[in-house]
Amino acid sequence: MKQIVIEGGHPLKGTITVSGAKNSAVALVPASLLCDEDVMIDNVPDISDIDALEEMLEYLGAKVKRMNSTIEIDATEIQNREIPEKISKKLRASYYFMGALLGKYKVATMYFPGGCPIGARPIDLHLKGFEALGAHIIEDGNKYTIKAEELKGSNIYLDMPSVGATINIMLAAVKATGTTTIENAACEPEIVNVATFLNNMGAKIKGAGTSTIIIKGVEHLHHAYTEVIPDRIEAGTYLIAGALLGDNLKIENVIPEHILSLLQKLKQMGVKMKLEGDTITIRNSDCLKPVHITTGVFPGFPTDLQQPLTTLLTCCNGKSTITETIYENRFLNTKYLNQMGANIHLKNPDCIEITGPTSLSGTTVVATDLRAGACLILAGLIASGTTTIQKVEHVLRGYENIIEKLSNVGAKIRLEEIK
Numbered sequence: 429m430k431q432i433v434i435e436g437g438h439p440l441k442g443t444i445t446v447s448g449a450k451n452s453a454v455a456l457v458p459a460s461l462l463c464d465e466d467v468m469i470d471n472v473p474d475i476s477d478i479d480a481l482e483e484m485l486e487y488l489g490a491k492v493k494r495m496n497s498t499i500e501i502d503a504t505e506i507q508n509r510e511i512p513e514k515i516s517k518k519l520r521a522s523y524y525f526m527g528a529l530l531g532k533y534k535v536a537t538m539y540f541p542g543g544c545p546i547g548a549r550p551i552d553l554h555l556k557g558f559e560a561l562g563a564h565i566i567e568d569g570n571k572y573t574i575k576a577e578e579l580k581g582s583n584i585y586l587d588m589p590s591v592g593a594t595i596n597i598m599l600a601a602v603k604a605t606g607t608t609t610i611e612n613a614a615c616e617p618e619i620v621n622v623a624t625f626l627n628n629m630g631a632k633i634k635g636a637g638t639s640t641i642i643i644k645g646v647e648h649l650h651h652a653y654t655e656v657i658p659d660r661i662e663a664g665t666y667l668i669a670g671a672l673l674g675d676n677l678k679i680e681n682v683i684p685e686h687i688l689s690l691l692q693k694l695k696q697m698g699v700k701m702k703l704e705g706d707t708i709t710i711r712n713s714d715c716l717k718p719v720h721i722t723t724g725v726f727p728g729f730p731t732d733l734q735q736p737l738t739t740l741l742t743c744c745n746g747k748s749t750i751t752e753t754i755y756e757n758r759f760l761n762t763k764y765l766n767q768m769g770a771n772i773h774l775k776n777p778d779c780i781e782i783t784g785p786t787s788l789s790g791t792t793v794v795a796t797d798l799r800a801g802a803c804l805i806l807a808g809l810i811a812s813g814t815t816t817i818q819k820v821e822h823v824l825r826g827y828e829n830i831i832e833k834l835s836n837v838g839a840k841i842r843l844e845e846i847k
């Protein structure tokens with residue numbers, strides 16, 4: 429098991445460069461299966477989720493070459509077979525193999541995916557989308573066999589704008605006969621990244637990034653290149669670190685339009701920032717004002733940033749609240765923040781109240797999920813004394829080189845392997 433040890437209180441000065449977006453890259457890699465030739469993806473983050481996807485591709489017989497942040501994939505001669513649950517369980521995004529294999533071979537056998545324990549996270553909308561395209565689904569425990577004689581374009585309305593379902597239906601529809609319309613589609617930037625990649629291959633997708641996506645089926649998808657967009661959640665996490673301890677900390681390779689909701693809230697709190705192109709300079713601020721956050725689908729406040737932001741809210745003068753509207757179990761970090769000295773209580777099942785300012789003291793805590801782990805790393809950076817965060821495998825899934833990136837700007841942080 430891996431743990432991170434942090435000695436708190438050191439200011440952060442210098443530059444952190446944001447890597448490629450985890451939640452784009454984990455969709456782009458499986459999307460490569462659809463191509464009838466080889467593909468190249470650049471700016472892929474070096475995180476364990478990508479390792480797991482590479483393992484799944486190679487299990488199917490794809491040829492994968494990773495050179496630094498570039499990945500070349502040739503999936504032209506794969507054997508479409510059931511992927512063992514022990515591999516697909518490693519991450520939520522394994523479910524994109526369903527849409528890609530169905531879209532290319534009209535059959536896919538996959539297990540229910542893994543992912544952070546932040547809610548039930550059903551995949552009913554994905555399956556309904558596949559059925560609308562003509563697939564039949566046999567559920568055997570948590571194994572799904574999805575088969576279609578023919579995939580025919582259809583009008584699909586998503587009961588809620590699910591990111592995963594939007595992308596998965598797109599993958600299944602790009603080679604279907606006829607036109608598919610996805611109504612109430614998710615609008616996250618990662619969806620545009622995937623649609624652009626597929627269009628580079630010759631797909632005909634319009635409207636990605638809006639709530640109506642139109643996909644005209646094509647027969648052939650040719651060689652393509654694409655680049656993973658910068659990770660807006662990683663960018664937001666390091667901006668929050670800058671608001672806590674920044675001494676004119678620079679965060680570069682940011683697309684401000686992807687995190688306007690966070691920038692607006694930080695400004696409301698009184699955080700001092702300077703935006704210059706793709707670089708934001710930020711410094712820690714005293715007497716921060718409390719704010720009220722309600723998470724929502726893009727361009728609303730991202731659910732993935734509410735846990736990291738909780739650490740900053742413990743420093744505000746007064747009562748802040750976070751209302752979580754996307755997941756039903758995404759406050760697991762607050763127990764550990766309270767152990768460190770925070771004053772957080774549950775106002776109702778989907779709302780916490782954070783009373784500040786409180787000073788945090790180092791202790792041993794546990795990362796229950798990816799973004800809870802990020803929250804606790806931020807807490808360790810400001811806590812007095814030493815903080816040990818256990819089970820940080822969760823964090824290494826989604827933040828490339830987080831130890832190096834923070835150490836390079838002055839944090840006293842190290843990774844330990846314990847038996």
Ligand code: EPZ
Nearest residue numbers: 451521549550551552553554590591592593732754755798
């Ligand atoms: C993606 O998850 C991200 N993960 C999540 O990031 C992110 O929190 C989420 O989108 C929302 O932005 C990846 O992209 C790998 P959803 P996804 O489908 O696709 C319910 C992180 O920290 N739902 O938009 O699973 C679901 O239970 C991770 O990087 C259904 O009910 O999110 C949840 O409550 C965490 N039925 C809500 O919708 C379905 O068929 C949002 O899910 C699908 C989803």
